[in-house]
Amino acid sequence: MRLVIARCSVDYSGRLNAHLPLATRLLVHKGDGSLLVHSDGGSYKPLNWMSPPCTLAVEEVDEDAAASGVIEQWRVTHQKSGDALVVKLYEVLHDSSHELGIDPGLQKDGVEADLQRLLAEQVDVIGEGLTLVRREFPTAIGPVDLLLRNPEGGTIAVEVKRRGDIDGVEQLTRYLELLGRDPHLAPVTGVFAAQEIKPQARVLAGDRGIRCVTLDYDGMKGVESGAPRLF
Known part of the structure; x- marks a missing residue:
């Protein structure tokens, strides 16, 4: 799992279009390919996300985006629908990867x-x-x-x-x-x-x-x- 805290903007395109303007957010890229965009609020629910099966590719930043301060651009594409989540990173505050292993799953008490x-x-x-x-x-x-x-x-x-x-x-x-x-x-x-x-x-x-x-x-x-x- 990769955890990135960055100043970024996010655009979703496909069956619907959505835009998150520039702000500091947590980006969670999981081993199954999914990407979740979190803010410091809203409880557990991400602001936007892309569910698997999907792939993340780092794209070349064009001149106009670079001039506006974009240092890196991600495109997460759903393999079946073609929907895309484009993340433009302006500043990376934290970037770490962690191997979590196989999770045993939730064991409920009181069912x-x-x-x-x-x-x-x-x-x-x-x-x-x-x-x-x-x-x-x-x-x-x-x-x-x-x-x-x-x-x-x-x-x-x-x-x-x-x-x-x-x-x-x-x-x-x-x-x-x-x-x-x-x-x-x-x-x-x-x-x-x-x-x-x-x-x-x-x-x-x-x-x-x-x-x-x-x-x-x-x-x-x-x-x-x-x-x-x-x-």
Whole structure:
């Protein structure tokens, strides 16, 4: 990866035309050929960029550009569309290259699979005396995240989400309709469990007779979340 901080102007031409006037910016040229133009603001999003497959070529600076102060000119061309990103460098403040190697990728903590696994180990979060029948209980339209046995009779279908919205409630409703036809499982009730449940989803769940449970992921992992507790 090459990192260049320079006073530059940038022009994009192709399916659309865009211009960035002269200013100091960070240019990131990655090993896959892509080029990203960043300012000291705007969070993570670049001001402009060229995605791979593309190639970068250093062009000869013509007399007019040189007279205006351009010391180097880059042209990054997309190999399929022909779109081009032209960067005119007036002053280079920093230029370094770094070999980063192969990245192992982002490993997310707290995804739905983690929540499902922890909840399967701690079904008392849903209610006392419940036992796990199976994770990923199969139905004709897909698996229910957790199926629990109620000691008082019947079963409980649990849909687990990180952020619970209306679509999740609708999904659980369809599962409940199918599972309720099985005399070995009926009566079947539903629990919508998530770290965060949107108000609209709570209203719909209540209307469908589905109970909502907010999950404390840190607490279930045995890690203090830092939030104040009564006990």
